[in-house]
Every structure is written in structure tokens, then in C-alpha cells.
Amino acid sequence: MNDLLSLIALPAFWSGNEPSQIILIVLDALLGMLNLDFVYARLESPGEAASVELLRMSESWRLKLPAPEICSVLRIWFQDEAEKPFSPVRKRLWDEDISVIPVPLGINGGMGTIVAASERASFPEQTESLLLSVAANQATVGLHEARLLTAQKQLAMDLDRRVAERTVEVATTNQELRREIVERALVEARLRHEEQEVKQKEEALAKARSELAKMVQITSLGVLTASIAHEINQPLSGIVTNASTCLRMLSADPPNIDGARETVRRTIRDGNRAADVITRLRALYSKKEPSPEFMDLNEAAREVTALSMSELQRSTVVLREELEDDLPSVFGDRVQLQQVIFNLLRNAADAMRTVEDRPRELTLRTRRDGENRVQLSVKDAGVGITPQAAEKIFDAFYTTKSDGMGIGLSVSRSIIEAHQGRLWATANDGPGCTFWFAIPCNPQALADGEPGLKQADSSADAA
């Protein structure tokens, strides 16, 4: 009875849930309880290739045979014996006769077998068989539980692992998302910054354009100064000469009153001439900021030709003005447009500098162009331009002149485009070429009083 209770209490001993450990506890219990000579267990684990063999031996048998040999013998015996469970057999092992009884573990021995062996011929008696089967049951239950617990543990571990993995995944995704958010924010910030830069650059560009136009004013002034100085020097020189003559005439004996009177008359005339030039100069260059207004292009053109007249005459250029009557007013910056006209006249005169065999004719023409446009052209009889050069000459700093600035046409084009107009050049039928610009009378989209940025002017103008 005690033994039975002990067997039933066995589960309290197996704490580690390790199958081998459980079986060894059972084997040890059986060995002691039944005074076995040896007790063997073979455990089959599902899915694992090798089965586990366990053996416990009595003192005397430990000296007789090594454990592996007993195991291999038992293996052979019970392999062939097709497992008649619970049927003891009498076998000869070494030089002893032993009674061996196989006890299956699990249904049909699916979990393994315990083999109990004793030299006693009477083994096993009924109680012993009972104890064996109880032990086998306990072992089976223990193994089951062990397997269950292992499976549970495995499941838990799996679950933990999966949760951990998922957590890592989520954390990684979170991190990536956060990084993406940061990146997006950076990109947005950069975009905003770039927008600002673009805006600043546009402002800088507009400012540079106006400064360039101003510079053209100044540099043209430098070029103009030579002819202006000349214009003023002529009358001044006359004044000095006439006054000197006047003094001498008055000091003569008798004084030459009529002669003196004539010199004074000439002096007054020359003085007025000089004042005239100054007035025109002041009118032309008084403005600092480009300020558009409704203006008469003919009048503006006439002022420019008047200022350039002496220089043109000195170069034996014959100027013809064909200004259309009742030319509509244009909205534009007077000073800037006069700059352009001045540039075109100067270029035309330069183009004819080497011409000897024909009159150096320069024709400045204005006319109305369609409903809303006014056109000005400067035609020369000079060396002309190739079709390839016809576009290139508007590039900044392109020049065929050895002393030219080349900046005139590029800036002139900028000015005309700022007026929403177009500046271009064509070759003449005869010698030379013609430069044209056309600007609208009423440009659209005027922002802050300044003419808007250029609009492509699609119509072509034939001579």
C-alpha cells in the first residue's frame, strides 16, 4: 500500500519537466520498490529522430555488464518480440536467467516502453505487476504533462517571440515614420527656404535690371559726354573769341562800334546755344528711378536725334526722319526708351563708318502697328549683319567693335522687354540692316506702376 502511495506521490518529484528526469525518478522508484536487477526505459519523442534510452541497475548487475550492452540487448529482444505488453518472458543474459517484462508507456507504447528485469523466477507477482502498471501510468501522465508544459512553454515563447518581433517591427516602423515626418518637415522647410530664395533672387534680378538700365544711362552718358562736351565747347569757344575780338575793336582808334556790335550779337547767340544743350541734357538725365508715363515716341525720338545731330554730321551721316503723324501715346519710361533709340542711332552710325561708296543714310521711322502697338525702326546703309549674327548681337558683351561695349543691345532688349515689347534686327534688301522695336500702347498687368515682365510678341514685322 505504501508503495502505491509513493508511486502516486511521484509527480511531486519531477519539477523540471524534463522527460528523462521524470522517467529516471520512476525507474529509481521501481528499482528500489521491486528489488529489480535493472530497469530500462526507452522514450520515443515525436518528431525527434533518436529515442532516449535510460537504464538503472542494481549494485550486482552494475559489475556484470556495461549499461550500453544491456540496452542494445534489450533493444533487440523487444524489437523482435512485437511487444506483447505486460507479458513477462524468461531470457538468458550473461550467465543469468532473468525475467523481463515490458510495460508500455502511452497508448500502444507510443511514448515508449519500460522494461523491468529481475533474476527471480517468480517476477513479476501480481502486486508487482500492478505497481509496474501504476508506475507506467504515472510516467505516461508525467510525460504527457511534460510534453504539454513544453508545448505551452514553446507556445508562450513563440508568442513572446512573435510579440517581440512585432514590437520591434512596430518600433522600427514608428521610427521610420518619425524619421519620414522629420524628413518631410525638413523638406518643407527647405522648400519654403528655397521659395524665399527664389523670391529674393527675383527681387535681386529686378533690381539688377533697373541698375543695369541706370548703368546704361551712365555709360551712355560717358559716351554722350564726348559729344555733349563738344556741343557746349563750340559755342563757348565762339563766345571767348568774339569777346576777345570785341575788346580789341573797342580799344581800337577809332573804336569799331559796328564790328563790336556784331561780335556781341554772336556772343548772345552762342550763349543761348549752350544753354539749350544744357536744358536738353537736364531733361534727359534728371530722373533717377524708371517712371513710366504716357508719352509721345516721336517727341522722344526727336530729342535724341537733336542731341546726336552734331556727332552724326561729323560722321557725314545723313539722317532721315519719317515719323508718322498722330502716333498714339505709349505708356513707357521716357528716359529708358530714349536710351534705346540713342543706342540704335549710335550703332547705325558706327556700322557706316567705313562706308565710302554710297551715302551714309540713316532712316529713323515710327509708325502705328495694329490696334495697340507702336513701332520704331532705325535703318542704316552700313556693313550689315549675317543671319547668324542677327540674334547673337543681342547677347550681353557680344561686340564686333574693337572699342565697343557690347552692352548696349543686350540692355536695350531688356528695356524693351520690360515694356512688354520686342527688339529685333533684320537685314535690308540693299546694304546694311534695320533695327526695330515695337511696344504696346497700353500694356496689361502693370504692377506697382512699373511695366510688367516680358510677354512673347508673336507677330513678325516685315520691312
Place this chain on the structure above:
Amino acid sequence: MAMESPNDRGGNARPLLSVVDDDESVRESLPDLLKEFGFAARAFSSAQEFLSSGCLTETSCLILDISMPGMSGPELYQELRRRGQDIPIIFITGQRDETIRTRVLKQGTAGFLLKPFSDAALLTAINMALQAT
């Protein structure tokens, strides 16, 4: 102010000064001043006009503008040298370009005046030119 007029090549009492300038006010005013100096004076509007005037041999001194349409002052000077006419020349100009002055003076002209010039400066230059011959 009376002044001694040296005899010119042609033996006249009053030397002939020819003024060549495309500027009308110069042609108007300068001869009068030269007459007040005591010279005879004639004015021409271009180098060509002077060359074809027949006054070449009579001219004691040439007062010449530098930049003129057609033949310029220096070009006329070269032309006269080519023809063997050794007339002393005083250049007058409104341009303040130093390089022209140096170049022209190198060629050995008598004088160079910047407009506007004083009557005293002009007289000095004329006297120097006439004494050189």
C-alpha cells in the same frame, strides 16, 4: 595793341592766315580776331575747300581743326607735306584726348590749342609759327 608783323614768304605786309574748321561759329569769329591782330584772314569749311582754293601758296600759317568730316586735320597736314607745302600749322580742337596731342606734336606741328582758347594764347602760337619759317 600794335604788333610787328614779320614779312611772310609772299612778301606781303600782312601775312595771310587760313582757318579751316567745319564749325560755323569758328569761321565767323576767328577771322575777325585775327584781323584785329593785324593779319589777313580767310576761312574754309573743309580741308578739301582749302586745297582747291588756290590760297595754298599764299598762306603763311594754317589754323586747323583736328576732327572734321571727310579729310581730318592731321590728314590735311600729311597731304600738304606730301605736296611739299611746308606751311606752319596750329591745331585747334575741342577734344581733350591727350593721345591726339602727343601724336600730332610728334609730327612736328607748330602749335596745339584747346578750345576755348584765349586770344593771348592764340597770338603767341601764331608768332611762334611765323618766326619758325
